Amino acid sequence: MIKVVFDAPQERITSFTLSGHANFAKKGSDIVCAGVSAVSFGAVNAIMSLTDVEPEIEQGREGGYLRCVIPGNLSPESEEKVQLLLNSMLISLQTIERDYGKYMKIILNQ
Template identity: 75%
Template sequence: MIKVTIDYDSPERIHSFTLSGHADFAKKGSDIVCAGVSAVSFGAVNSIISLTGVPLEIEQGGEGGYLRCVIPDETSQDTQEKVQLLLDGMLISLQTIEREYGKYIKIILNK
């Protein structure tokens, strides 16, 4: 199962997110749950970097399928709003996957 943990530093501000594990929906290379989660999460990270220029703290790798992303506190209000909008879009997409494939992905919101 893929575990997605979203950590907030206020009720509306995502400070970091972590993905770990494998969906095990299908064999490697055919797992649409894993592919969807990967596309959504890496798409959000790449969008934040490209569209806002915010230097994210990123850790990834390992056999267990792992991605951690921390958003720095030192950004302007305008930039922070853009980052949060992109993260909210990521979360909505992941929740859509969870609704359909809840046996293979679990999202935990730490508010």
């Protein structure tokens, strides 16, 4: 199962961590894994490309792990953009969880 943990004190997403494997299908055919990966990496890439923010990123060598921490000293404009992108990611992942909840779980720490 893929576990996605969002840390969002005071309604500001400060970090997220993905861990585990969906095991929906064999490697290379797992649509749950592919969807979660595409949404997550797309959000991180969008943050880096569309804002002046350089998040702290940690990845597992064998896959199955991604951690992204957002710096705390952002300008109001950058903060707004980053939060929009991260909330879009959360909504997309919630859509996947709704249909494939047996293979992934989202935890929102507020």
